[in-house]
Amino acid sequence: METQTLIYIFVGLSFALYIGIAIWSRAGSTKEFYVAGGGVNPVVNGMATAADWMSAASFISMAGIIAFSGYDGSVYLMGWTGGYVMLALLLAPYLRKFGQFTVPDFIGTRYYSSAARVVAVICLIFISFxxxxxxxxxxxxxxxxxxDVPIDLGVIIGMGIVFIYAVMGGMKGITYTQVAQYCVLIFAYMVPAFFISFLVTGNAIPQIGLGSTVNDGSGLYVLQKLDLVLQDLGFGAYTDGSKSMVDVFCITAALMIGTAGLPHVIVRFFTVPKASDARKSAGWALVFIALLYTTAPAVGAFARINxxxxxNEQDYSEAPAWFKNWEANDLIAWSDKNGDGKMSYRAGDAFEGKPEFTGTTGASGERSIANMPSTDSDNEIYVDRDIMVLANPEIARLPGWVIALVAAxxxxxALSTAAGLLLVISSSISHDLLKSTFRPQITEKGELMAARIAATAAIVVAGYLGIYPPGWVAQVVAFAFGLAAASLFPAIFMGIFSKTMNREGAIAGMVTGLLFTxxxxxxxxxxxxxTNNAAHWLLGISPEGIGVVGMLLNFAVAIAISRVT
Known part of the structure; x- marks a missing residue:
């Protein structure tokens, strides 16, 4: 059977499964729509939480970032996994014990303030979008x-799928859909990793394969070979970092603290019966997450080698099929600068506005590179980092069914996290703004309808942002974590552990942190x-790490205001 046919079958069956689960578990009350009725088993919730949290950034983009930035990509691994431990130990059990539906609900009730609730909703919307x-x-x-459709049309199709099971099923439908999505995504991630690890090193376990020797008779270990190959091509060593220590620290901390302040992850702990179950589900989620996160460094290294x-130095006329497939979508491109007909991969930018990794990051998001001018560097190949995991099976010439599995x-x-975020946005608007603030007399039926309308509007805005993104997937997600660290996390943390923090301090802190970041x-x-380079950054801190400074400003302003009011 042809690969394209297998892709249609795998993707079609997975969509049918998600939509079927949404119809079967359709929410019939606001409690089912917001927190799945509050009776989800901890193991099931752990699996759903893992799918909710392991977004397109984890599956699609993280290994690609690691493949092209090497050591610098470790900030994503350390920040995202460390943050989940912080969330599980510091916040999840206490928020569940408090018994509210949403993060703004907790903040509004804890600080006895509708204004604090509204500010929290605004912060949440910024983060979620x-x-x-x-x-x-x-x-x-x-x-x-x-x-084989344009990226813009692909976004629109995704919007339609999310609309069906997020708007119909609410948190109840999303929870059980995310369990299915976790099973699909982890199987799709691990199977090609096993294949490629075996092909490159002879060891089928990727975590061990990363520390093994390469199957080319050189006797070199994987990372040794990568260092030598990249340095020969003008890149920095794969195992050397180009970021400053302060920037590495701030990005890691922003991702870590931001994880603990992400509303769509926190709300998952409201779906279990009691506080002790919140701890259990957090532990299970960490186990499920670790399967992918311990594999990503190996996937990134193998992808760069392959x-x-x-x-490199292949005739374009004999370029492999996978190159032509991705080239058709402007996600990889070649510019014959020296006229020899060969594809030369070197350090530097191949096209203006389309940066190849050189130790810094640049602008992205253009929709076409067909007519973009070349740069003066020797590099002739542009490759979008976000395609590496998806293209990996094709590059390694794996069977068609593996390629189809990775597509699914x-x-x-991507869809599991998008659904969770849309639900958070809709519940904040319908429950926190309408029911708890502006229209407390609204009926449960009216509130449920408002939630579904809000989710529909959010899907439209999300689609627009997907068509015109401000960066690569992992980059954009890093910004969201920074916003969460700077706005919601301090208010939640002080709301739990400080008896003296008041509404004036919490509101002032959230506004300050959000606006600055x-x-x-x-x-x-x-x-x-x-101007996006270390020479212009505040204290050498990149936009991905500035959430730490915003968080410190939040804490400082909140504590100062609470002392004088």
Missing amino acids: TYIAGQMRGVGIVFSRFL FIETI GGLAA FAYIAWFKLLSPE
Whole structure:
């Protein structure tokens, strides 16, 4: 059977499964819509939480970032996994014990303030829409390549799928859909990792394969070979970092603290029967997450080796089929700068506005590179980092069914998180703004209808952000974590552990942290991308790590205001 036919079958069956679960578990009350009735088993909730949290950034983009940035990519591994431990130990049990439906609900009730609730909703919407842009971008990339449609149309198709099971099923439908999505995505991630690890090193376990010797008779270990190959091509050593220590620390801390402040992850702990179950589900989720996160470094390293060996100095007329497939979607491209007909992969940017990794990051998001001018560097190949995991099976010439499985897994990862974020947005608008603030007399039926309308509107906005994203998937998601660290986390943390924190301090802190962090990110990523380098950053801290400074400002302003009011 042809690979394309297998892709249609795998993706079609997975979509039918998700939609079937949504119809079977359709929410009939606001409690089922917001927290799945509050009776989800801890193991089931752990699996759903893992799927909710392991977004397109984890499945599609993280290994690609590691493949191209090497040591610098470790900040994503350390930050995201460490943050989950912090969330499980510090916040989840206490929030579950408090007994509210949403994060703004907790903040509004804890600080006895509708204003604090509204500010929390605003922070949540900023965070969620920034996060969801990355997910919809991931959906578009998967659809564009594997279903042979433009990225924009792929985003729209993804919007339609999410609309069906998020708007109909609510948290109840999403929970059981995410269990299925976790099974799909982890199987889709691990199977090609086993294959490729065995092909490259002779060891089928990727975590061990990363520390093994390469199957080419050189006697070199995987990372040794990568260092030598990349340095020969003008890149820095794979195992050397180009980021400053302060930036590495701040990005890791922002991702870690941001994880503990992400509303769509926190709300999952409201779905279990009691506080002790919240701890158990957090532990199970960490086990499920570790399967992918301990595999990602190996996948990234193997992908870079295979990519270079497959492409560098090959005649374009004899380019492998996978290159032409991705080239059709403008996610990889070649510019014959020296006229020899061969594809030369070197350090530097191949096209203006389409950066190859050189130790810093640049602007991204253009929709076409067909007419973009080349740069003066020797590099002739542009490759989008977000395609590496998806293209890996094709590069390694794995069977068609593995390629189809990866397509289904990438969609599962992106759609699971997108659904969770959309639910958080809709419940905040319907429950926190309407029911708890502006229209307390609204009926349960009216509130449920408002939640579904809000989810529909959120899907439309999310689709727009997916079509015009401000960066790569993992990059965009990192911004969301920074916003969460700077705005919601301090208010939640002090709400749990400080008896003296009041509403004036919490509101002032959230506003300060959100505005500072958002302004910093917007300036360097949207308004003045040409200045986005260490020479212009505050204290050498990149936009991905500035959430730590925003968090410190939040704490400082909140404590100061609470002392004088």
